[in-house]
Amino acid sequence: MDGCVEVKVKAAEDVHEVVIRVPIRSTLSEVKLILSKAVERPEVMQEGIFLTEGGKVLQDVQKLGPKRTLLFTGAPLFPPPEEIPPATIEDFDPYDQEQLIESPRTLKACEAEGVDPEELFHTPPQAYIGRGLPKRIARLRYEFFEALREDTVEIVKRARNLIIGEEELPWSASVASHGGNWGGALAAQPYPRTHALFQDMSVMLAEGRVYERPKVALPNTSGNAFIASTSWPVDPDRPAHILSALTGRDADMSTGNVLDQSEDMLKQLAALERLPAGKGEQVRGLPLRTANACGLQLGENARVLRRAHRARRDVLKNQVAIAEAQCDLVDRHLEEVEFLKEHRDQKTKAAMPTWTSGVQKDNASAAAKREDYWQERRYAVHLSLVDDEASRREMMQTLTNRTLDRERQVANMRNFTKLHFARSWTERRTAWGKNHLAVMKGQASLSAAIIEKHAAGAKRVEEQQHRKQILIDYRREFKSLRKALTDLAAEREIKRHDYRRQAVADELFTLSQEAAHRVQATRGSRADIAQAPGSTCGRFPRFDWGRFGAEAVATAGPGPAGSARMRHAGGGGFARSVSDTMLSTTSVLR
Secondary structure (H helix, E strand, O other): OOOEEEEEEEEOOOOOEEEEEEEOOOEHHHHHHHHHHHHOOOHHHHHOEEEOOOOOEEOOOOEOOOOOEEEEEOOOOOOOOOOOOOEOOOOOOOOOOOOOEOOHHHHHHHHHOOOOHHHHOOOOHHHHOOOOOOHHHHHHHHHHHHHHHHHHHHHHHHHHHHHHHHHOOOOHHHHHHOOOOOOOOOOOOOOHHHHHHHHHHHHOOOHHHHHOOOOOOOOOOOOOOOOOOOOOOOOOOOOOOHHHHHHOOOOOOOHHHHHHHHHHHHHHHHHHHOOHHHHOOOOOHHHHHHHHHHHHHHHHHHHHHHHHHHHHHHHHHHHHHHHHHHHHHHHHHHHHHHHHHHHHHHHHHHHOOOOOOHHHHHHHHHHHHHHHHHHHHHHHHHHHHHHHHHHHHHHHHHHHHHHHHHHHHHHHHHHHHHHHHHHHHHHHHHHHHHHHHHHOOOOHHHHHHHHHHHHHHHHHHHHHHHHHHHHHHHHHHHHHHHHHHHHHHHHHHHHHHHHHHHHHHHHHHHHHHHHHHHHHHHOOOOHHHOOOOOOOOOOOOOOOOHHHHHHHHHOOOOHHHHHHHHHHHOOOOHHHHHHHHHHHHHHHHO
16 A cells, blocks of 8 residues: 555563554554554554653654654553353363353253253262262262253253254244244153163162072081190289288388389280180170279379379469568568668758757667667567468478378379279189180180071171161162152243243233234324334244143233233233234234
């Protein structure tokens, strides 16, 4: 193009730049217009600003002149990205929980089929796992809802294809201008995958599968003769008489000795637990209670006692500290009093005039001596009180320590007594258990075989009962899922009826309005409102109402929204609107 030059427009904020051709005598406003068309951004005209190299703003009325490079700010210098089309039922990702289905046809198909768009997305198996819920039930629910979701997707796809097919008909423009598409005639919704899943599940509901389990043959063995010794050694460290052991001169009553004996006692109980005699039904609780009394409870009592003694020592320490602090306060108070007295005496002597007679001087000296004497006595009394307080604190500490030692000794004596009797019982029970083990050793194989046989039978019966319970739960879940499918299908069927009933009501309302306008136009009213200006397509009534079309025309009203619009149309009620609709339909068909 003649008289045009190339101008490079560079962005001031980034590295983008654009080269455009503009007339040589154009203004910056014209350059901005050409730039907005080049980058396909209309906002360049309102928000764009040209700058100089120094950052000053260039006015739009200025000429381009010799400038061939311009700085630009306020809008991007690249074309806007292409808009992503809304997701449809054909290309949406069911595993993306953040995605939204915004396609009008898909949403229309969902509404026509009574489907919530959220039902089209996949739910992971972890969402069906709950506390106390068996994994097989959770898996069954997941497979059911996944099959139902896939069937729902196919239903929505089929409805969407019907809507697309209606839009491609020759009279689709008339349909779209008067209420839109209805999604085809009403028919039963198919659920092939869900019913196939139910068919596969029904195979697992046969009760004969509960007893399908092989039986294990058990060996038939008999007992053998036995010869064994029944004398067992006794612990020599255990005293024969507990009172003499506790009250003796060389008795060790320390807490460490108690803990050592408690540990030995627990080891003996552990050895008893390893014997068959220590696991019988009648004596099962005795070792446990003994271990609790001589182990856990004993240690807990020791910790509680130490905690209580520590608290009492802390209280004693705080009491001693408070008493010492009070003594210090009294000492400081007396020092302040003494200091003030000396200061007062000095001031008094300094301000006192000379004695006029010897009697005054003698009396003053005698009074000063009496005052010094009483001050010395007060100080001596104070020292005596301080010493008494120190003696009281020491005595209180001594008494507290003796009390705590006595309580600890009493607790240790009680613990030693518990350990003594527990050890006696444990040794007797251990000796009996070893004897019993030796006596029953010859019959071990036969008893083991019988017990194994009984256990296998009991386990088999228990397993059968467990399988029956699983079967019952499986059947119950099967029925609940089948009922859930029935309820969901019924709910969707109601929504589909309501949707098409509303569509019929809207169609009848539109036809009644057109008939009312034509009647008014023929009576001499404004004729320009009888037909929309510029309308080139004919008006076709819709009769693809499905199973309920007749009852919708005969009995059902147009619904809340349609009724309100009919009342405002001024047609004289629903009966008159229906009659006008029939007249309009007859005239169109002619």
